[in-house]
Amino acid sequence: MKSLVVWxxxxxxxxxxxxxxxxxxCAYESRRKQEGxxxxxxxxxxxxxxDTPALLVNEERLEANIQRYANMAAQNGVRLRPHIKTHxxxxxxxxxxxxxxxxxxxxxxxxxxxxxxxxxxxxxxxYPVIGREKAERAARLARESHLIVGVExxxxxxxxxxxxxxxxxxxxxxxxxxxGLKRTGVAPEKAEELCRQAMAxxxxxxxxxxxxxxxSFAGAxxxxxxxxxxxxGELMVALTTRLREAGIPIKEVSIGSTPTSSGAVLVPGxxxxxxxxxxxxxxxxxxxxxxxxxxIALSILATVVSRPAPDLAVxxxxxxxxxxxxxxxxxxxxxxxxxxxxxxxxxxxMNEEHGIVRLAPxxxxxxxxxxxxxxxxxxxxVNLSDELLVIRDGSVKDxxxxxxxxxxx
Amino acid sequence: MKSLVVWxxxxxxxxxxxxxxxxxxCAYESRRKQEGxxxxxxxxxxxxxxDTPALLVNEERLEANIQRYANMAAQNGVRLRPHIKTHxxxxxxxxxxxxxxxxxxxxxxxxxxxxxxxxxxxxxxxYPVIGREKAERAARLARESHLIVGVExxxxxxxxxxxxxxxxxxxxxxxxxxxGLKRTGVAPEKAEELCRQAMAxxxxxxxxxxxxxxxSFAGAxxxxxxxxxxxxGELMVALTTRLREAGIPIKEVSIGSTPTSSGAVLVPGxxxxxxxxxxxxxxxxxxxxxxxxxxIALSILATVVSRPAPDLAVxxxxxxxxxxxxxxxxxxxxxxxxxxxxxxxxxxxMNEEHGIVRLAPxxxxxxxxxxxxxxxxxxxxVNLSDELLVIRDGSVKDxxxxxxxxxxx
Numbered sequence: 001m002k003s004l005v006v007w008x009x010x011x012x013x014x015x016x017x018x019x020x021x022x023x024x025x026c027a028y029e030s031r032r033k034q035e036g037x038x039x040x041x042x043x044x045x046x047x048x049x050x051d052t053p054a055l056l057v058n059e060e061r062l063e064a065n066i067q068r069y070a071n072m073a074a075q076n077g078v079r080l081r082p083h084i085k086t087h088x089x090x091x092x093x094x095x096x097x098x099x100x101x102x103x104x105x106x107x108x109x110x111x112x113x114x115x116x117x118x119x120x121x122x123x124x125x126x127y128p129v130i131g132r133e134k135a136e137r138a139a140r141l142a143r144e145s146h147l148i149v150g151v152e153x154x155x156x157x158x159x160x161x162x163x164x165x166x167x168x169x170x171x172x173x174x175x176x177x178x179x180g181l182k183r184t185g186v187a188p189e190k191a192e193e194l195c196r197q198a199m200a201x202x203x204x205x206x207x208x209x210x211x212x213x214x215x216s217f218a219g220a221x222x223x224x225x226x227x228x229x230x231x232x233g234e235l236m237v238a239l240t241t242r243l244r245e246a247g248i249p250i251k252e253v254s255i256g257s258t259p260t261s262s263g264a265v266l267v268p269g270x271x272x273x274x275x276x277x278x279x280x281x282x283x284x285x286x287x288x289x290x291x292x293x294x295x296i297a298l299s300i301l302a303t304v305v306s307r308p309a310p311d312l313a314v315x316x317x318x319x320x321x322x323x324x325x326x327x328x329x330x331x332x333x334x335x336x337x338x339x340x341x342x343x344x345x346x347x348x349x350m351n352e353e354h355g356i357v358r359l360a361p362x363x364x365x366x367x368x369x370x371x372x373x374x375x376x377x378x379x380x381x382v383n384l385s386d387e388l389l390v391i392r393d394g395s396v397k398d399x400x401x402x403x404x405x406x407x408x409x
Numbered sequence: 410m411k412s413l414v415v416w417x418x419x420x421x422x423x424x425x426x427x428x429x430x431x432x433x434x435c436a437y438e439s440r441r442k443q444e445g446x447x448x449x450x451x452x453x454x455x456x457x458x459x460d461t462p463a464l465l466v467n468e469e470r471l472e473a474n475i476q477r478y479a480n481m482a483a484q485n486g487v488r489l490r491p492h493i494k495t496h497x498x499x500x501x502x503x504x505x506x507x508x509x510x511x512x513x514x515x516x517x518x519x520x521x522x523x524x525x526x527x528x529x530x531x532x533x534x535x536y537p538v539i540g541r542e543k544a545e546r547a548a549r550l551a552r553e554s555h556l557i558v559g560v561e562x563x564x565x566x567x568x569x570x571x572x573x574x575x576x577x578x579x580x581x582x583x584x585x586x587x588x589g590l591k592r593t594g595v596a597p598e599k600a601e602e603l604c605r606q607a608m609a610x611x612x613x614x615x616x617x618x619x620x621x622x623x624x625s626f627a628g629a630x631x632x633x634x635x636x637x638x639x640x641x642g643e644l645m646v647a648l649t650t651r652l653r654e655a656g657i658p659i660k661e662v663s664i665g666s667t668p669t670s671s672g673a674v675l676v677p678g679x680x681x682x683x684x685x686x687x688x689x690x691x692x693x694x695x696x697x698x699x700x701x702x703x704x705i706a707l708s709i710l711a712t713v714v715s716r717p718a719p720d721l722a723v724x725x726x727x728x729x730x731x732x733x734x735x736x737x738x739x740x741x742x743x744x745x746x747x748x749x750x751x752x753x754x755x756x757x758x759m760n761e762e763h764g765i766v767r768l769a770p771x772x773x774x775x776x777x778x779x780x781x782x783x784x785x786x787x788x789x790x791v792n793l794s795d796e797l798l799v800i801r802d803g804s805v806k807d808x809x810x811x812x813x814x815x816x817x818x
Contacts, residue, residue, distance in 0.1 A: 051540070127762060305536075323734065352792075353494075356592060406793065406794070
C-alpha cells in the first residue's frame with residue numbers, strides 16, 4: 001500500500017514522496033531529530049535540570065495506560081479509536097496504533113489534517129462539521145484518507161455532500177445522537193430521518209451512529225462510570241436495532257469515553273469506543289475512580305518562586321500551564337492541581353503565571369525547589385504546551401511536539 | 410543608535426545585522442509578509458468568509474484604546490510601560506511604543522526574549538526570576554537590552570547577581586512589594602533589607618520598587634478602581650519616602666493595572682504604570698466599569714454548529730478559544746462570553762470545542778451562521794491563539810502572529 005504525503009511548511013517547498021503509511025511516522029520522527037532542535041539539547045537532562053514550567057510524560061505509565069485500554073477493547077472484540085485531543089502528538093498516536101488502535105478520533109478538521117499529513121489515514125472527526133470552506137477541506141482530506149465525519153443536521157449533510165461530490169471524494173458520515181449530555185446530536189427518534197438524508201446524499205456514505213456523554217451529565221442515573229457506559233451502549237444498540245429494522249444499514253456504533261469505555265465494551269453490538277484521557281489520566285479521572293495517582297502519566301514541573309507564608313508557596317505555573325477550564329467544585333475536586341504525592345501541596349489559587357500552593361504541615365520547600373503536580377484536566381494543559389518531555393529513569397529521553405496544539409478550526 | 414538582532418529559529422541559521430531599533434519591527438513585519446503565509450490569502454476577506462473560531466481585532470478601537478492610556482499617562486507625567494501579556498504580538502507593542510510608551514512589561518523571560526529579538530530593548534520582567542538557568546538567560550538578555558527584573562527574595566538576588574557578574578552584564582532590579590494581593594512580593598517593612606542586598610550585589614543595579622494588586626483582592630476597602638489605584642500609589646510612595654530617608658536611592662515607583670491606572674497616575678511620586686488589558690478590554694474590565702462594550706477591541710468569531718433547542722445554540726468555540734480560567738461568579742459575571750451586542754446570546758456552558766449559548770427571546774440564528782462574542786478574560790483567550798485577524802471596515806486587513814503565545818518559562 002502506498003500513500004501520498006505532502007510536507008508543506010512556511011520554510012520549505014512542498015515535496016511529494018510515495019511511502020507506506022507505517023514509514024511516515026518514522027520519517028517524521030527522524031526528520032525532527034535531524035533539525036537540531038530543542039530536544040537535542042534537553043535529552044539526557046535530569047528532572048532537576050529542566051527549565052520550568054514543563055510538562056513531563058512518564059513513559060512507563062504512558063505505555064501501561066495505552067496497553068490497558070488496548071487490551072480491554074481487544075478482549076471484547078471492540079475497536080479502540082482513541083481521541084487524540086488529550087495528547088495531540090504524533091508519537092503517542094503512533095504508539096496507540098501500534099498497540100492495536102483502529103484509527104483515531106479528532107474533534108476538528110485541522111487536527112485531522114495534521115495527523116493525515118503524518119500518515120495516519122483512518123480518522124473520525126467526531127464533531128458536526130459546518131461551513132462550505134470546512135466541507136471543502138473535508139472533501140480534500142477524504143481523497144487521501146478514510147475520513148469519517150459527524151453529522152447532526154440537514155445543513156451539515158448537504159454541505160458535505162456538495163463538497164464531496166464536487167471533489168469526487170467519498171466522505172463517510174456518522175449521525176450523532178444526543179444520549180443525555182444535551183450538547184450536540186439529535187434525539188434518538190430523529191435519527192432515522194437524518195440517516196435517510198445521509199444515505200441519499202451524493203458523495204456521502206452512511207457509516208453508523210455515535211454519541212458522547214462522558215460520566216457526568218445532568219440526569220445521570222448512576223455515579224458508577226461502568227454502569228453509565230453499559231446504559232450508553234444499550235441505548236445506542238437499541239436504536240441501532242430499530243434503525244436496521246427500518247432498513248438503514250448501520251455498520252458502526254461508536255460510543256464511550258475514558259471512564260465509561262469499560263462498561264461500553266461489554267454491550268454486544270457496540271463496535272467502537274473512543275476514550276482519550278486514558279493515555280495520561282488526570283485528577284478528574286482519578287477522582288472519578290477510573291485511575292489511581294500511580295497511573296497518571298503526565299505531570300507539571302514547576303519552580304517555587306516565592307514563600308509568602310509558612311503554609312504557602314508560589315510556583316511559576318498558573319493558568320497558562322494548568323489551564324483551569326474546569327471549575328473544581330463542579331467535578332468534586334479541591335484546587336487546580338496537587339503535588340504528585342497526592343498530599344503535600346494543593347494549587348488553591350491561580351493567575352496566569354502564578355500558582356498559589358497550600359502546603360501540608362511539615363512540607364516546606366525552598367525558593368528554587370522544583371515540584372511536580374498533577375493537573376485537574378490534562379487535555380487543556382497539553383493544549384497550552386508546545387512540547388512534552390518524555391521521562392524514563394529520571395531523565396529526559398525525548399521531547400515530543402504537541403503537533404496539533406491550538407488546532408481548533 | 411545601533412542595535413544587535415539575532416534571528417535564530419529551528420529552520421534558519423543565525424544571522425546578525427546592525428540596525429536601528431525602529432527598523433527592526435518594520436523588518437519583522439515585511440519579512441512575514443514575504444513568506445506567503447496565511448495572512449496573504451486571508452487579507453481582504455469579509456468577516457462572513459473567515460473560518461472559525463477566529464480572534465478578530467477591531468483596529469479602530471485598538472488604536473483608540475492605545476491612545477486613551479497613552480494620553481492618561483502623558484498628561485500626568487507618568488511613564489506608561491504596558492504589559493504585553495494581553496496581546497503578545499510585536500505589531501501591537503510597536504503601536505504602543507509609537508504612541509509614547511516607555512518600554513514594555515512582560516511576566517516571563519521567554520517573552521522578553523521574543524520582544525528583544527524584535528528590537529524592543531527596554532523590558533521589565535515583572536516577576537521573580539528564579540533558577541540558575543533563568544538567571545543566565547537574564548544576563549545574556551541584559552547585554553543586548555535594558556533589562557529590569559523583579560526580585561523579592563535573597564535567593565533571586567544572589568542568582569541574578571552571580572549570572573550578571575559572570576557575564577559582565579548589568580541587570581536592573583526592582584523589589585516587588587506585596588500591597589495586598591498576597592501573591593508574590595515582600596511586605597513593605599521588609600523592603601529595606603532586600604533593597605540593601607540588591608545594592609550590594611555585583612552585576613545588579615537597584616532601580617526601584619513595584620507592586621501589582623489589580624482591582625479585586627481580599628481586603629480591598631473600595632470597589633472603585635480609581636480609589637484603589639490612588640491607595641496603591643499612596644502606599645508605595647509612602648514606602649519610597651521611608652526608603653529614601655534611609656538612604657536607599659529609589660528611582661522608579663511602578664504600579665497600576667488597567668482598572669487602577671487612572672487613580673495611580675494621580676499620585677505624585679508614582680513614576681510608571683503597567684496596564685495590559687486596556688489594548689483590548691474585555692467583559693471583566695467592562696463589568697468593573699473601566700470600559701464599555703463599545704470599546705472592546707477583540708471579539709471571537711464562531712459558527713453555529715447545532716441548535717439543540719429553541720433557546721440554545723452550540724458554537725464551534727469552547728474552552729480552547731474562550732479559555733475560562735476565571736470562574737464567572739467570582740468576578741461578578743454570568744457565563745463565559747456574550748454576543749458583541751451585549752444581549753443576544755450568553756455562553757453559559759463550555760467543553761473544549763463546544764460553547765453552549767443561551768439565546769435571548771426572538772434571536773434564532775441558523776446552523777452555519779457566524780456570531781461574534783466578547784470573552785470574559787481576553788489575555789488567556791489570546792494565549793490560546795496563533796494569530797489575530799485585524800479588521801477594518803468589515804474585512805481582514807492583516808493577520809498578526811501571537812509571537813509570544815505560550816512563552817511561560
